[in-house]
Amino acid sequence: MRIGIAGAGRIGAYHANTLTNLPGVDEVVLADAFPDVARRAAEEVGVTYSANVETMLDRIDALVITSPTTTHGDLIRAGIAAGLPTFCEKPVAASLDEAIELARLERRSEVPLQIGFQRxxxxxxxxxxxxxxxxxxxxxxxxxxxxxxxxxxxxxxxxxxxxxxxxxxxxxxxxxxxxxxxxxxxxxxxxxxxxxxxxxxxxxxxxxxxxxxxxxxxxxxxxxxxxxxxxxxxxxxxxxxxxxxxxxxxxxxxxxxxxxxxxxxxxxxxxxxxxRFLPAYQVELAAFLDVARGQTASPCTVxxxxxxxxxxxxxxxxxxxxxxxxxxxxxxxxxxxxxxx
The missing domain is CATH 3.30.360.10 (Dihydrodipicolinate Reductase; domain 2)
Known part of the structure; x- marks a missing residue:
């Protein structure tokens, strides 16, 4: 399975490292709005670099969103449009109104979504x-x-x-x-x-x-x-x-x-x-892989x-x-x- 990560900050690099060690993950691709940031993070973690998110979407099987909150809504929509099972760190969106809109989209869509509440x-x-x-x-x-x-x-x-x-x-x-x-x-x-x-x-x-x-x-x-x-x-x-x-x-x-x-x-x-939550993050991302494979329903929805x-x-x-x-x-x-x- 090829997993793409949108957002190469601290939590993005952290998740990239976790995913590389999970069974069934063949490739992790890291992208960011700032290509140099993504390149450096990808080199440090030892994963694949992508110049932008749009290009990355065509080469992955599931999407993990770790970018700034203001970008979450657009990236969730992009993941759904591409038919990619999508994991998004909390919060769902920058505003409650947008989060509600995304919850309605989730209910209309057959694409599974999981929100990152690691506790x-x-x-x-x-x-x-x-x-x-x-x-x-x-x-x-x-x-x-x-x-x-x-x-x-x-x-x-x-x-x-x-x-x-x-x-x-x-x-x-x-x-x-x-x-x-x-x-x-x-x-x-x-x-x-x-x-x-x-x-x-x-x-x-x-x-x-x-x-x-x-x-x-x-x-x-x-x-x-x-x-x-x-x-x-x-x-x-x-x-x-x-x-x-x-x-x-x-x-x-x-x-x-x-x-x-x-x-x-x-x-x-x-x-x-x-x-504090290193083991929980590992279990959370492993659960998302099961969601992406269609083996289980999302344990934390929009x-x-x-x-x-x-x-x-x-x-x-x-x-x-x-x-x-x-x-x-x-x-x-x-x-x-x-x-x-």
């Missing part, structure tokens, strides 16, 4: 989902989720990221739906800035928190920050009437206990999301991407308007007939 393929999140689905936790009353980055992205990235909720916590939002199997009903969120000045200058926040009331009454809290230099901290706790489970509660946890004579966790700490984006937009509106926001106030509510996946 669905992390062993801990999968065990938490199974624990909930099996009923062994009883009814779920509380979920807590967090994503704390060790350092802010560069200023140029912040200005086009879409904001903390869309760029960072959107992974929590998808994981909340994935683990609980339930859609969000109401969002209330707040945010602030105490750190890097260019984040505030971009009308963004470096730290945010919020609460979701889910459709079944489960209460969910989440937090996110760009300013957690002690370590990359991604966790989820699920509390039920009969039991509890936690994701990310291991020796790498970026916390220090204040209790006397407690040495745990001993480290080493994880410093970035690529290290619809799923839209639902996470709607949660992010509800949080952003809540923060700005200082009020709870119902999800049915956010565009795309009519797509939600299928519920959480």
């Amino acid at each position: 669905r393929f992390d062993a801990g999140y999968r065990r938490a989902r199974q624990a909930v689905a099996s009923g062994r936790l009883g009814f779920i009353h509380t979920v807590r989720a967090c994503s704390l980055d060790t350092a802010p992205p560069p200023e140029d990235y912040i200005r086009v990221s879409g904001g903390l909720f869309r760029d960072c916590n959107i992974h929590d939002f998808d994981a909340i739906r994935y683990v609980t199997g339930v859609e969000a009903k109401v969002a209330y969120a707040v945010g602030g800035n105490k750190g890097t000045s260019y984040i505030a200058e971009a009308d963004d926040i470096d730290t945010g928190m919020g609460i979701f009331t889910m459709a079944d009454g489960t209460l969910v809290t989440f937090s996110g920050s760009r300013e957690n230099s002690y370590g990359h901290d991604v966790r989820m706790e699920v509390h039920g009437s009969l039991g509890d489970v936690a994701v990310g509660l291991d020796e790498s946890l970026a916390l220090v206990s204040a209790e006397q004579d407690v040495a745990w966790p001993t480290g080493p700490r994880v410093v970035n999301f690529m290290d 619809f799923d991407g839209v639902q996470a984006l709607r949660m992010a937009d509800a949080c952003d509106r809540s923060r700005r308007e200082e009020r709870p926001v119902r999800l049915d106030e956010i565009a795309g509510a009519d797509l939600a007939e299928g519920g959480a996946r």
